[in-house]
Amino acid sequence: MKNQSRRRFASVTGVALVGTLALTACGSDNNATVTPGASGTTTAASDCPTGTLNGEGSSAQKNAIEQAISDFQAACSGATVNYNPTGSGAGIKQFIAGQVDFAGSDSALKDKPAAGATNIEQADADKACGSPAWNLPMVTGPIAVAYNVKGVDKLILTPAVTARIFNGVIKTWNDPAIAAINPGVKLPAQAIKVFFRSDESGTTDNFTKYLKAAAASDWPTEPGKKWTGKGEGKEKSAGVANAVKATDGGVTYAEWSYAKDNKLGIAQIDNGSGPVELTGESVGKAVTAATQTGQGNDLKLKLDYATKEAGAYPILLVTYEIVCSKSKSKDSAKAPLTTAFLKSFAAADMQTKLQTIGYAPLPAEIQAKVTTAIDALS
Amino acid sequence: MPSSTAVSAADELPNPKGPGPFLKDRVTAGTGRLGDRLFGGTARGAGVLVIAMVTLIAVFLLSQALPALAKDNVNFLTSTAWNVDGTPLQFGIANLLWVTVLSSAIAMLIAVPLGVGVALFITQYAPIWLSRTAASLVDLLAAVPSIVYGLWGLQVLGTHMDGVQAALQSLFGWFPLFSDAGIGAASTILTVSVVLSIMVLPIVTALSREVFAQTPTSHTDAALALGATRWEMIRTAVLPFGKPGVISASMLGLGRALGETVAVMVILSALANDTSWSWSMFNGGETFASKIANNAAEFDTPQKAGAFMAAGLVLFLLTFLVNAIARVVIERRKAFIE
Numbered sequence: 141m142k143n144q145s146r147r148r149f150a151s152v153t154g155v156a157l158v159g160t161l162a163l164t165a166c167g168s169d170n171n172a173t174v175t176p177g178a179s180g181t182t183t184a185a186s187d188c189p190t191g192t193l194n195g196e197g198s199s200a201q202k203n204a205i206e207q208a209i210s211d212f213q214a215a216c217s218g219a220t221v222n223y224n225p226t227g228s229g230a231g232i233k234q235f236i237a238g239q240v241d242f243a244g245s246d247s248a249l250k251d252k253p254a255a256g257a258t259n260i261e262q263a264d265a266d267k268a269c270g271s272p273a274w275n276l277p278m279v280t281g282p283i284a285v286a287y288n289v290k291g292v293d294k295l296i297l298t299p300a301v302t303a304r305i306f307n308g309v310i311k312t313w314n315d316p317a318i319a320a321i322n323p324g325v326k327l328p329a330q331a332i333k334v335f336f337r338s339d340e341s342g343t344t345d346n347f348t349k350y351l352k353a354a355a356a357s358d359w360p361t362e363p364g365k366k367w368t369g370k371g372e373g374k375e376k377s378a379g380v381a382n383a384v385k386a387t388d389g390g391v392t393y394a395e396w397s398y399a400k401d402n403k404l405g406i407a408q409i410d411n412g413s414g415p416v417e418l419t420g421e422s423v424g425k426a427v428t429a430a431t432q433t434g435q436g437n438d439l440k441l442k443l444d445y446a447t448k449e450a451g452a453y454p455i456l457l458v459t460y461e462i463v464c465s466k467s468k469s470k471d472s473a474k475a476p477l478t479t480a481f482l483k484s485f486a487a488a489d490m491q492t493k494l495q496t497i498g499y500a501p502l503p504a505e506i507q508a509k510v511t512t513a514i515d516a517l518s
Numbered sequence: 519m520p521s522s523t524a525v526s527a528a529d530e531l532p533n534p535k536g537p538g539p540f541l542k543d544r545v546t547a548g549t550g551r552l553g554d555r556l557f558g559g560t561a562r563g564a565g566v567l568v569i570a571m572v573t574l575i576a577v578f579l580l581s582q583a584l585p586a587l588a589k590d591n592v593n594f595l596t597s598t599a600w601n602v603d604g605t606p607l608q609f610g611i612a613n614l615l616w617v618t619v620l621s622s623a624i625a626m627l628i629a630v631p632l633g634v635g636v637a638l639f640i641t642q643y644a645p646i647w648l649s650r651t652a653a654s655l656v657d658l659l660a661a662v663p664s665i666v667y668g669l670w671g672l673q674v675l676g677t678h679m680d681g682v683q684a685a686l687q688s689l690f691g692w693f694p695l696f697s698d699a700g701i702g703a704a705s706t707i708l709t710v711s712v713v714l715s716i717m718v719l720p721i722v723t724a725l726s727r728e729v730f731a732q733t734p735t736s737h738t739d740a741a742l743a744l745g746a747t748r749w750e751m752i753r754t755a756v757l758p759f760g761k762p763g764v765i766s767a768s769m770l771g772l773g774r775a776l777g778e779t780v781a782v783m784v785i786l787s788a789l790a791n792d793t794s795w796s797w798s799m800f801n802g803g804e805t806f807a808s809k810i811a812n813n814a815a816e817f818d819t820p821q822k823a824g825a826f827m828a829a830g831l832v833l834f835l836l837t838f839l840v841n842a843i844a845r846v847v848i849e850r851r852k853a854f855i856e
Contacts, residue, residue: 199815227815333702338788338804340816364603365816372701372802373788375812382672383787387702 189476190218197224197231197244199376200342200395201279201459204499205244208485211493221481228342235273235462236264241474243462246342248275248440269464274517275440276461276510278485280500282423283347283455285407286399287391288384289313289328295407296321296415299354299446302407305391306334306351307359308370313389321410328389334371335380335392341365343377346443346457347393353445354411354454393455397498413450423500425452437465437513439506456500461485466518479517486510579831586824594828598795602825609825611832613789617707617803618833621782622775624711624799625718629775630768632715633722640723641730642752653727660720668784671713676704676785683708683800699801705787706800713781718771725770729763730756762848769844773837776807783808806833 195205202225209221224231228245235243249262265273285297292313297305301317304310310317314327337344348363361368374380374392381398384390396418399406408415416422429447434440445454461482467475484490491501502510589607592599597610636656640649680703690696703709737755746754787802804812810826817823 229816229818233818336788336790339812366603368791370790372705373790373804374705375783379784383702383705386673386677386704 188216188219189480190216191474191477192220192222193242193474193477193481194240195221195223195231195242195244195461196226196234196240197462198228198246198342198459199225200228200246200281200457201225201244201499203397203497204279204281204459204494205485207494207497208481208490211490212481212484215484216480219477219481232261232265232462236261236268238268238468241463241471241478244459245275245462246281246457246459247345248434248460249273249462265462269466270468271464271466272438273462274438274465274513275434276463276482276486276513277427277439277441277458277502277506278461278482278510279459279494280423280427280502281343281457281459281498282396282418282453282500283343283350283393283457284396284399284404284418285391285409285455286381286384286394286402286404287407288388288404289330290388292325292327292405294322294325295405296410297407298410298412299351300358302409303351303355303358305332306336306369306371306393307361308334309358330389333387333390334369335374335383335387335390336367336369336371337377337380338367338373338375341376342457342459343393343395347455349443350445350455395498396500400498409453409455411446411452411454412448416451416453418453420495420500422451422453423456424503425449426454426456427458427500428503428505430458432509437509437516439509439513441506463517465516475518479514482514482517483511486514576831576834579827579834582820582824583828583831584824586821587828589821590825590828600791600825602822607821607825609828611806611829613795613803614806614809614829615832615836616797617786617801618776618805618807618836620799621707621711621714621805622772624708625714625775626768626772628712628715629718629722629771630764633719633767633771634726634764636719636723637726637730638752638756640727642748642756653724656720656723658720659716660724664717664778664781665784667713667717668781671709671781671785672704675712676702676709679703679706679709679712687800694797695799697796697798697800699796699798701787701800701802703800705785705802707786707803708799710782710785711799713785714775714778717778717781718774721771721774722764722767725767726760726764729760729767733759765844765848769841772840776805776833776837776840778805779807779811783812788812806830806836 202223205223209223212221213219223244224240225244228243228247231240231243232245232249234240249265251260251262253260262273285302287295289295295318297318298321301310301321304317310332312329312331314329319325319327342365344367345363345365348359348361348368351359352361352363359369367373372383374383377394377398380392381394381402381404384392384394384404385402396406406418408417410416426443426447426449427441429449429452430441430443432439433442440460441458443456443458447454463478463482467478486502486507488501488504488507491507495501501507586602586607586609587594590609591606592608592610594610595615596612597608598613599608599610601608636652640653640656644652683703683706686696686708687698691698699706733756737759738751741751741755782805786804786808788804789802806829810830813826817826
């Protein structure tokens, strides 16, 4: 009997301790550097409709949209914007199903059916809206080729060499192919450890699109969200960035912010007209060089990954906000809110601010088009 | 999900007093009073609900998986390909199955002896004040979120695995299970197994402890009276009595290990396409659960979702099979004891 009560006491203590731990161990999944109560928004008080706006989709733009939301809500106390970063595919699905007011996606709605499917995203979205769905480029996310090699502060890569590193043809850092384009850099005789995204991601999609476009002969496989090169797979951007940080000789591709936050080396890319460093400006040049494939205010862009324009950093992804050009009748009250939020997101000062958290601002030309499109929403 | 089909310890404990005198009357013993009927109905409802849930999960998995399986162009069980985005649709689970089974098996090899040892210490050796503390501490392990285990495994344990891996390889490197696969030591199946073993330790320990504590004093006293030492008493009285409990505890733990998602996903390095097959425990890979979780955000076509659901179905069946085997083993043990 004594034994019994002892055990009961033990289990009570256990439960109590467990409870405490559960409370203190609540999840934290943020790499966002969102500063609440933001400063310097231009949204005038008169542009402040009230209500709730729900969005879902790309996690690549998570930090950017969280920043935009927190600034917007600080300026407009009656407005609530929710964004659920579940992935582009999920966002588009929810948008078509009418569950959310806008979708975030790291690729525009497709005009052709996806492999293994018969439906066309753009047509489905248009039908769900009852009006054309517009793809508005909003956030530019440069992809850094991030490396960790002791003693190498500056590294220049060409598309061909990058492709051969990432499909395992070049195996050591002092390979003649790397040395030839990096004169004066002392490269160690160390094995190259490639890390890739094990989850399907828009980052992989855009990076392999770049390799395919700029170095087709060295990157034979078709681009896609799933990695087709070599290396070790890690979960999400944080996983690959941490792995490179912990591995001498490691290299990966990741959003700019992850490379910066982990203090990894970022390679300069030479597409044929000299090495280009990754900066907000050099990325902007590449976005300007993109061609618009959507009609009118549908700003679907086609990036030119192989661009030879001087000073343009070619590896990037553009995330879109996908909205109905005419809001559904039941949602007509939300239209002013959508307009106000997107406008504050596209505003020049917000775009500049995004640079501090690892995104590149939209170049002025595109930004003007986006603003025009937002004004045309109804 | 695994635990819903798992064998629970309580219902398998041999009752030391034998069946109660009223047990055979339990169906007819109702008095017909309202409270009695209400309670009986609720209990029955709860039982039916659990069975219905498991059945519905199986139906859901089957309905999602079958269309994709019908279109699969490679052998689902023996292929290592995983191309679910386009045509031709190819997916096979050989690699997932191996990594899942190997990581859980190694985890159980570590956790069961350790857990039984801890339980014996707590019930048979430790002074009261220490056994109380030790029991709570082990229970606490169950409350740590698995993402914390994952990060700890990757960033703390992983940095110490280099030496372990080098030592094992220099001793047993000739054996395929220990061959080098070129994956960083922090991200191998072995590292995952060690972390999994810590995660299942509280399950194995808590249940074993309960069973060992219920060893009839007549058994232990008899052993001691015949001149047995402490260890001989444990071997002849406590362990045989507790064996079914330990087995069902292990099965519960195994269910947890097979289904663990986040920690595996964080630690284990996935393999690139077309990586040649390796039996090694120093290889990377993905388990059923980690692969599904890692890709769940991008299930954009039914065939793709179906392929992953088919993998989930195999995990479901695997857990089911493990539990069925456990039941058979326990039933046979019972025959010896009674």
